[in-house]
Amino acid sequence: MSTDWPFVKMHGLGNDFVVLDARSRALDLTPERIRAIADRRTGIGCDQLVVIAPPQTGSNGSSVSDATMLIHNSDGSEVAACGNATRCVAALLMAESGSDSVVIETRAGLLDAESRGERLVAVDMGLARLDWREIPLAEAKDTLHLGIGIGPLVDPVGISMGNPHAVFFVDDADSVDLTRLGPQLEHHPLFPEKANIEAAQMLTPPDAPLGRIRMRVWERGTGITMACGTGACATLVAAARRGLSPRKAEIVLDGGSLTIEWLPDGHVLMTGPVATAFSGVLDPSLLS
Numbered sequence: 001m002s003t004d005w006p007f008v009k010m011h012g013l014g015n016d017f018v019v020l021d022a023r024s025r026a027l028d029l030t031p032e033r034i035r036a037i038a039d040r041r042t043g044i045g046c047d048q049l050v051v052i053a054p055p056q057t058g059s060n061g062s063s064v065s066d067a068t069m070l071i072h073n074s075d076g077s078e079v080a081a082c083g084n085a086t087r088c089v090a091a092l093l094m095a096e097s098g099s100d101s102v103v104i105e106t107r108a109g110l111l112d113a114e115s116r117g118e119r120l121v122a123v124d125m126g127l128a129r130l131d132w133r134e135i136p137l138a139e140a141k142d143t144l145h146l147g148i149g150i151g152p153l154v155d156p157v158g159i160s161m162g163n164p165h166a167v168f169f170v171d172d173a174d175s176v177d178l179t180r181l182g183p184q185l186e187h188h189p190l191f192p193e194k195a196n197i198e199a200a201q202m203l204t205p206p207d208a209p210l211g212r213i214r215m216r217v218w219e220r221g222t223g224i225t226m227a228c229g230t231g232a233c234a235t236l237v238a239a240a241r242r243g244l245s246p247r248k249a250e251i252v253l254d255g256g257s258l259t260i261e262w263l264p265d266g267h268v269l270m271t272g273p274v275a276t277a278f279s280g281v282l283d284p285s286l287l288s
């Protein structure tokens with residue numbers, strides 16, 4: 001495989017990505033190669049490895065999107081959705097085209113993104129999926145009260161944003177031992193495809209005009225990250241469904257804040273910053 005693969009290192013509130021552009025040539029990524037690139041000691045280091053691929057074309061040959069985005073966790077697993085990465089790829093594509101909007105095809109569907117000013121991007125992350133089958137869960141459940149728990153993390157709300165989330169409401173998110181509890185819940189038998197685990201603490205009363213929620217996350221296939229866009233979407237929808245928040249809130253993550261709104265049509269709008277850290281060329285040993 002040709003060895004000169006340029007990459008861009010980007011992040012959304014510290015949730016960081018290695019972005020590879022495979023629109024003009026094929027990239028043979030294996031889980032081993034993904035893990036090697038994502039390794040923070042011997043590779044480039046990232047939470048997710050993101051590949052930009054050619055747009056999907058419809059039956060009439062026209063493109064329904066500007067590009068396709070493929071997302072891989074640092075453990076090598078492929079996932080369907082990643083909100084922070086979507087903002088980063090959207091910013092990269094809009095800078096390339098000079099447009100202030102872009103459509104990105106993901107395994108979770110077509111996502112519309114728009115520039116909201118200097119290094120600020122809004123993405124319609126699509127519908128919040130609320131049925132147990134869509135999370136998915138191993139058995140029929142009321143997704144508003146999953147009833148599982150360990151320690152201070154009990155009775156989460158189940159939501160999918162194209163990827164599975166379990167949102168636990170707690171009194172003090174910063175005191176939760178996510179390193180210990182996260183992996184146990186990620187692999188809970190109720191989640192046949194595992195789950196992203198959020199610990200959420202309400203910072204505003206239910207009748208506040210704009211909600212404010214502190215959230216920390218243990219990400220499926222990655223571990224604790226500084227931010228999680230789909231997790232922030234899941235947290236806002238969970239809080240609104242529980243009557244704890246209005247349908248728009250600021251989600252305060254370790255790396256900063258995202259603004260999330262659950263629209264009347266069921267779509268979830270995420271707005272937040274993007275940043276490019278550096279670019280380079282992958283060492284051939286990472287693709288051997």
Ligand SMILES: N[C@H](CCC[C@H](N)C(=O)O)C(=O)O
Pocket residue numbers: 015047073079080081082083084085163164196219220221222225227228229230231
């Ligand atoms: N950091 C990502 C979420 C990645 C989700 C991934 N860990 C999964 O397995 O679903 C985000 O900003 O939405």
